[in-house]
Amino acid sequence: MSTILEIKNLNLGFNLSDGFRQAVWDVSFSLERGETLAIVGESGCGKTVSTMSILQLLPETAKIQSGEICFDGENLLNLSQKQMQKIRGKRIALIPQDPMTSLNPLYTIGNQLLEVIELHQGLKGKEAFDVALNALEKVKIPDAKEKMSAYPHEFSGGMKQRVIIAMALACHAEVIIADEPTTALDVTVQAQIMEILREIKKQENLSVILITHDLGIVAQNADKVAVMYAGRIVEYAPVKELFKNPKHPYTKALLNVILDINTEKVETIDGQPPSIENNISGCPFHPRCAQCMEICVKKNPPKRTIDGSVVCCHLYD
Ligand SMILES: Nc1ncnc2c1ncn2[C@@H]1O[C@H](COP(=O)(O)OP(=O)(O)OP(=O)(O)O)[C@@H](O)[C@H]1O
Ligand SMILES: [Mg+2]
Structure with missing residues (x-):
């Protein structure tokens, strides 16, 4: 290691x-x-x-x-x-407790994903779109293609948190700092988000700092x-x-x-x-x-x- x-x-x-x-x-x-x-x-x-x-x-x-x-x-x-700007949000990504601190209510999910992909990876057009779509699919957002044109308020808390994780994935983040990423979510959604985090961590060999009050989450993930x-x-x-x-x-x-x-x-x-x-x-x-x-x-x-x-x-x- x-x-x-x-x-x-x-x-x-x-x-x-x-x-x-x-x-x-x-x-x-x-x-x-x-x-x-x-x-x-x-x-x-x-x-x-x-x-x-x-x-x-x-x-x-x-x-x-x-x-x-x-x-x-x-x-x-x-x-x-x-x-530092080249590292923040690209190589080290943050998943905050409240996803709305990272999402802009005025832009569609797709626009926001495409913006970070363009900024951090220099991709444009169809190439960028495919990376965005792939990231949304990896975090299991249903009908990902249609969801690209949805606004954050059309998403539940759990779905918004998936979008934030998708952003980190799309930028090939190496470290994810998750500061109580599931505290604001109900128990079932919490479990789904933690499962997605575990899966993508394994797939991408990500390193994660997980801040939590939940010792059950610690035992399962750390x-x-x-x-x-x-x-x-x-x-x-x-x-x-x-x-x-x-x-x-x-x-x-x-x-x-x-x-x-x-x-x-x-x-x-x-x-x-x-x-x-x-x-x-x-x-x-x-x-x-x-x-x-x-x-x-x-x-x-x-x-x-x-x-x-x-x-x-x-x-x-
Ligand atoms: N902007 C600030 N100005 C002054 N003190 C601050 C500020 N932000 C945090 N602190 C202090 O720093 C200490 C650590 O705060 P921090 O937010 O890191 O705690 P935490 O462990 O994340 O708590 P929580 O579980 O509530 O999120 C606390 O004593 C807090 O009062
Ligand atoms: Mg805190």
Whole structure:
């Protein structure tokens, strides 16, 4: 296997009205060709900003303090906006939670597909049309030829998401970043979209970063998992190892968030993750951790490698 993308020691934050606040701390992960990396963690833990830094689609107030984002051997942070445009949407594609953030309501599906094919592949006329049609057929849009002249509002949420995936396919994207791609969809449609993603990933040997809250989706789709908490990766492990032998108390707690069908009670993790505005000493998870020790309050745990997993927890000192 060869590495297509590697994030090394990424630190980034935001300029807020009362000063700079760090949101992502020393985040490192890598993605091999043909592999799916899932990123999980509660809301606000830094999944989106970490991955948007790859595409350099961060808010104006964001600042990358340090780190490297190596894509196919090149540090993307050294590229100009113009060079980045050749990568964004072409070699690295984004599937957002809401497909309408990527589709223009004023143009037909066909026009939008043809536009990206022309822009990124330099194809025109019938050649471009055939590529577009082929991509729509690969994502199993029924009557694809007729659908080329439909507008986004004529499509359901699931069908719109298929169009976004078709755009990535038509451009021969090598990496797909899917940020909660099925959260807005009902369960059956969710399953269909995930199946299409799995299929095209296999066919095209794509590498996928999959951000999700759904551990069932993780188990079915991921090769490895990064568990994020308070802007840090607290556990980074092959998917089987993570489910069989979770190491960080936060990972264990996440795996325990399940609905008890008998009592209809949801087992949750007590408390809230810290916000970036609050400075927290020691391990950021310590206020919620059932296994908190004295050292956890004082010192942030370093990264350690155990049984092929990377874990940040004093239990393994
Ligand atoms: N534009 C912004 N200005 C200031 N802080 C921000 C901004 N965008 C994100 N943040 C902060 O950065 C942190 C990480 O946010 P991020 O959106 O990456 O979380 P997430 O893990 O994707 O959450 P969710 O599951 O809700 O999508 C949060 O604390 C958030 O408040
Ligand atoms: Mg997010």
